[in-house]
Amino acid sequence: MTDGGLEATGPHVLETGVLRLGPSEARADIGSPPSPEPALPVVEADIFFLFDSADFAPGESAKLDRFAVALEDPAAAAVTFLVLGHTDAKGSAAYNCALSARRADALAAALAERGVAAGRLVAIGVGEALPRNAADPTAAENRRVAFAPLKAADADRIVRLARLCP
Template sequence: MMKKKSLVLAAVMAACATSFAFATPQTQWNQGQWQLDLGAWNPKAEVDTSNFDDNQGNISTDSKWNFQGGLGYGLSDKWGLQYNYYGLKTGSNDKMEGTNGDEHEVNLVYSINKNFAAFAGWNRIKNSLKDSNYSQTNNIAQIGLIAKAPLAKNLDFYAKGALGTKKTALWEAGLGYSITPDLDISAGYRYVNTKLADKGDMVDEALATDDANISYKGFIAGLSYRFGGGHKEAAPAPEPVYTPEPTPAPVVETPVQKNDYYVESVHFGFDEDQPLPSERAKMDHFVQVAKANPNDTFKLVGNTDAKGSDAYNDDLSKRRVDNVAAYAESQGIPATQMQLDYKGKTDPVSTNDTDQGRADNRRVDIWQNH
């Protein structure tokens, strides 16, 4: 029957939309870090039966809550691998038979920057109708894009879209909230449209008079937890204790004048005291230069954008410097080789009137005294 076909296609649609339908979709990865996703969504299937010989117009199933879950792993700071599972069950009514399938999906995800990521993957979807023997397994290749933008502290807007085989297209949009640096929740709406039947196919007693698609849509909510990995974005770290630099012994000869030479600027997210994942290479470069010049001192100067009070930003710039210094110490740079300074919001390098200018000001400047 048409009901059965609609539900089958709904499952296919779910397949193409699964990439990041848990908590706020990830656009950045930390190497070696895992993400566990748990959630539920409440889909219903809908089909236009004008493409079948039992034309009844648009008909749909009742919605039903389904479990969804997934596991992601950061292969590097740019690449992640993710497995997702979706239940594809919907409720029967007097117009359309419910579905009882499931979906397994694997995606490779690439972080373009903190706001965008691209993904490509494979879905295996079993479409099964509750009250008949009709069952079909679909294999779908898909490619898509994820976008994320901050609305307020800890609150993001996200959207994603994808195209796949079997005439499949999807979109999803919603809000995500970060409870802690490692725990997120989200809520949104998800829509998928994909092929149900080719012209001439029979689904129970219904004959497809033309190619037919089905849509699968509903409210979605989830929770994500991250753990492991070598370093984490915005992960809290204990404030390191630094050994005071010893007072040099007096010398007879006139000391050689040293100058400060710029090395790097390590950048941070809004109201964050841990460097952005993309800044790891800069910190490693600083460590490399410091090891190559053990007799030089390196000055670390913390800065913030102009949002917030002077006292808050002074403390935030101090935490930023302390965490960069703690990373350098963990890589073998002695505390005596570093001088720490905190300037809060008093030394901007760009305007504080634009998002980009404020992002430029959230930094730790590193200077080599040589």
């Protein structure tokens, strides 16, 4: 939904689920049954950006503060996180890849400014390739940012995700 120039991604601040990369590496399943492909657990974050921009919407500072505090919790302090930027399917694929990368970078930078070690954040834009709502590729809920805790075994998945937006 677009409201006053802001992109809204949905009513929830956080939604947990999994990201499964199948043979096409072009879909995200949230809350679906297990598949043979190992899942990457993700937290979908409703961080709002100005429309067609990587600038945060007014009022997002408190939400960013809460994310930074959560990432600095002792239980998560040694974890590296993947920050995935997403867009809807409006615009060209190349433009959406660039926009999603700028959004992921903006979120990683904002968290680093709040004390999260920059080395713990790996920002990747995947454009429109992994929609939350595949039935409506231009839906507002496809414009989002997601987090995933990373382990050494996830290196191959990061390479595969990075290839979605060369």
